[in-house]
Amino acid sequence: MHWADKIAKEIIASGKFKPYWVDDMKTPSGFAHIGSMLGPVIHSCICRALKNAGSDGVFTFVINDFDHADNMSLEFKDEYGKYLGMSLKMIPSPDPKYKSMADYFAADFVDSIRSLGVEARIISSWELYHQGKFDEVIKLALDNSEKIQDIYKKVSGSAKKEKGWLPFQVICEKCKKLGTTRIFAWNGKEVSYKCEPNMVTWAQGCGHEGKISPFGGNGKLPWKVDWAAHWKVIGVTIEGAGKDHASAGGSYDIAMTICKDIFGYERPYRLPYEFILIGGKKMSSSKGLGIKAHDLVKILPASIARFLFVSADIKSQSNFDPAGTMAIPDLFDEYDKAWEAYDKGRDEKLARTYELSQINKPPEKEKGFFVPRFRDIANYLSQGFSLDEIVGKLNEIKGGKIDDSEMAIIEERVKYAKVWLQNHAPDEYRFEITDKIPEEAKKLTEEQKKYLKEIIKVFNEEDTPESLQISLYELSKQLGIPAKEAFAAIYLSFIGKTHGPRAGMLLSKFGKKKTVERIMEVTK
Ligand SMILES: [Zn+2]
Incomplete structure (x- = not known):
């Protein structure tokens, strides 16, 4: 069973936490890092799971815009240093479109989570305070300051x-x-x-x-008291927390105790979750490092971006490292596997992961479903294929004509594969046939030059990339040159690297005339 369904089942079985009110929150103190979208997606999934189990819940997301700035986002540090200590809501916005720094960062984050299908109603903490909704809890906190200190001491030591x-x-x-x-x-x-x-x-x-x-x-109330106060003021009954807050004796437990003992309000359902590390690091939104939340849908289609979080095991730490790795093609493959499970009605948990990853309603199931693989498309693109040629290739793989819905997927994947090739793909995917002879061609050995000259003899105009690939390989065997060195000779001469895409493909793209010219020059 998917974790969202397990949690929903546990909540319903407890008979408590009614009426279901799911909430999450964030301080808008900088451009959020992609890892910070995990919380909103987890809460969105739980809300959907409750709904699917027949129990509707309310879903809100609090922007902690009353908080003061204590570590300004790097981009703005110099100019805005004088505002440190002020509420984010009172600091001017770097963009005149927004009234404050808080509004500026909140809008960016809300856009990012909306793009992942997070359907929460947004609440401004600043507004709740200014509407007087916190007056009662403020009085309770001030009247019980000794007791609150005792809770801090007892819970956290x-x-x-x-x-x-x-x-x-x-x-x-x-x-x-x-x-x-x-x-x-x-x-x-x-x-x-x-x-x-x-x-x-x-x-x-x-x-x-x-x-x-x-x-x-x-x-305003200080953080841990403020957190508990929000639960009572809003009526929250379910709110998770990342492990930095949820460790034993941490702020989550302190807030839970204050909620019950000071404000006389039942503790919300306790839901601690692990992080997704990005490239092995947990990145704080105020440090300005790594991929920003708003960049995620620029590198992944929305449903696959959401899938990254939905498919995570929230009980153990996971890692996503897109830079220079196959993490993105791997993620597409996992998504496709889940999609297939959903379509074919097998592997309930995987199918459910697909379903919960959809931004809108999941598509109709269809028989004979075919998903063009992202890594194939990226491969073809890296070898210089046009869209028509890619479609031709995929027609062959499918063994039938690509239909309209498949075409839409291909176009989307072409778009994201281009982004991947440009920004994240490992080096071997990134190459360009250079107009000039690469410097690296000077490294060619006599043996490699001999091999290159022989290519001119075996390269026929009517060769397909595949048949040329075979000829190139056979040629290395005939000449007694290790295949690795033989192919390196081609890559050094054409793209300035020791490895690259399939050589048959590369030379076919280049064409016989230009190939011959290049070989003549580098073997001079
Ligand atoms: Zn002052």
């Missing part, structure tokens, strides 16, 4: 905070910073605060002292 600590920060009325203020008194109506010059290393407070109501958006 952390040391007690300084005496008089209060779980709240306000926006300084003078310098507008949020991350630099410390509350030192609470009288049931107002909090007294100081904007501390040296409380954090990454921002400096102005020293202002004041007294202000904590309600209506004047300030």
Whole structure:
């Protein structure tokens, strides 16, 4: 059974967590990394699985736009350093189309998850605070500050905070910073605060002292308390967390305990999940490294991008390393296998993985289904085939004429194969027949030159790439030259590498006349 169905089944069987309200959240502090789409896709799958099991659920996604900036995305660090400590919602947007930095990054992330079929309703945390919806939980948190400290200590084993600590920060009325203020008194109506010059290393407070109501958006709860508060305010009953938060004694457990013991609201269903590492690293969205979430649909069709997350085992860490590897063609193959399982009605789990990967409704099942393989298409492209030639090849493989729906898939895969060849394919796929003689041709040995000259004799105008390939191989045997060296002679002369695509294909593309000219020149 697919993990989404297992989880949905467990939730329903528990008799709890009703009405089902699935939620996830993210702080819009930079361009999100592709790994950060795992959470939204997991929640989307659970929501769909609940629906398929006959139990509708609500699905929301909170943008934590009230959070302050504490580690600005690299792209903006220099210009925006002065805003560190301010709420992301109060920092100007780098693009005038948006009102704030928060809106700018949130729009980018929401677009990215929408493209993967994540159907959540988007909620702004800033708006909830400003509508007064957090007033009740803010009062509860401030009234129970000692108890909250005890929870931190009991659950995580952390040391007690300084005496008089209060779980709240306000926006300084003078310098507008949020991350630099410390509350030192609470009288049931107002909090007294100081904007501390040296409380954090990454921002400096102005020293202002004041007294202000904590309600209506004047300030916000600290992260772990804030998380629990969202559950109660929104009515969340199911929310997962990545393993950085979900380790024993981590922020997830602290938030769960605060939710129950301070806010008197039932803990949501606990769903910890592992990460997908990208190229072996977990990348933080504020570091500006690696592939961005918005780039994923530029390198993969949406359903295959979604499949990357749906097919992951959320209980163990997986890795996706597209750079210079076959990871992308492999992913297409896995997707096709799941598609076939779905179409032929076999391997329930695999078929379900395909179904949950669809952006819209899965297509009708059809008999005699044929999926043109991505790696074949990439191969043909790398050898310089035109679209017509590729279709011709695939006609042969299919053993029948390519129909319209297959043609649409071919066109889509051609588009993505071009991107792969240009950006991610291993070196042996990347070559161009150079107009000039490659420098590397100087490395040819006398034996290799002898082989090249003989090619002129065996190369006939009517040769197909396949028959030429055989002739080239036979020729190396006749001359007693190891095939590897013989073929290297061709690659060095034509593309400046020691290996490459099928040599028969390469020379056919080049044509006899140009091949002869090139060989004459490099063997001079
Ligand atoms: Zn200040």
